[in-house]
Amino acid sequence: EVQLxxxxxxxxxxxxxxxxxxxxxxxxxxxxxxxxxxxxPGKGLEWVANIKQDGSEKYYVDSVKGRFTISxxxxxxxxxxxxxxLRAEDTAVYYCAVYYDSSGAFDYWGQGTLVTVSx
Amino acid sequence: DIQMTQSPxxxxxxxxxxxxxxxxxxxxxxxxxAWYQQKPGKAPKLLIYAASSLQSGVPSRFSGSGSGTDxxxxxxxxxxxxxxxxxxxxxxSFPLTFGGGTKVEIK
Numbered sequence: 001e002v003q004l005x006x007x008x009x010x011x012x013x014x015x016x017x018x019x020x021x022x023x024x025x026x027x028x029x030x031x032x033x034x035x036x037x038x039x040x041p042g043k044g045l046e047w048v049a050n051i052k053q054d055g056s057e058k059y060y061v062d063s064v065k066g067r068f069t070i071s072x073x074x075x076x077x078x079x080x081x082x083x084x085x086l087r088a089e090d091t092a093v094y095y096c097a098v099y100y101d102s103s104g105a106f107d108y109w110g111q112g113t114l115v116t117v118s119x
Numbered sequence: 120d121i122q123m124t125q126s127p128x129x130x131x132x133x134x135x136x137x138x139x140x141x142x143x144x145x146x147x148x149x150x151x152x153a154w155y156q157q158k159p160g161k162a163p164k165l166l167i168y169a170a171s172s173l174q175s176g177v178p179s180r181f182s183g184s185g186s187g188t189d190x191x192x193x194x195x196x197x198x199x200x201x202x203x204x205x206x207x208x209x210x211x212s213f214p215l216t217f218g219g220g221t222k223v224e225i226k
Contacts, residue, residue, distance in 0.1 A: 044218070047215040
């Protein structure tokens with residue numbers, strides 16, 4: 001059974017940093033693109049970042065470029081999102097997801113971790 | 120960036136009704152479109168990929184159609200467990216983008 005478990009969310013002040021983690025199990029992690037998708041309270045879904053199987057390609061939504069960094073450790077079956085210079089508008093539930101590049105769809109999702117940016 | 124516009128933003132329907140949700144892309148995306156269902160407090164669930172392919176385990180009352188810029192998600196006979204919010208997502212190019220969502224409510 002595929003499992004994705006996010007952690008690392010919490011309350012942080014504007015300008016602060018946070019590192020999210022996603023522990024993957026139940027599938028061959030190193031064989032798949034991985035993604036972060038977020039959802040602000042009461043709002044829709046927003047794709048944040050993608051990373052290729054070997055980490056050689058990374059893509060970001062413009063609003064986080066230069067502030068967020070996606071990375072992975074295939075030996076630990078883990079995905080990460082380093083978030084710096086956080087803003088109030090980054091407040092959201094952050095989901096990690098398995099991205100199937102053959103279809104462009106997010107096939108499996110974690111339960112999400114809430115990041116709140118507030119003073 | 121490709122903008123995804125869903126309509127309606129909400130729909131009230133009864134159990135057994137046929138429900139149709141539309142999604143329009145701001146430019147052609149071929150069949151690079153997925154549909155998701157999300158219930159309150161839960162992660163989204165993939166229903167349809169490649170515009171019309173049913174994800175494994177998803178009931179056959181869900182179907183998708185369209186290509187280019189106009190797409191449709193149809194629920195042929197609404198069931199109680201189908202009351203949720205539905206999102207479309209384009210996968211033609213980065214940045215990947217979602218529609219604003221359609222909430223299916225009980226009439």
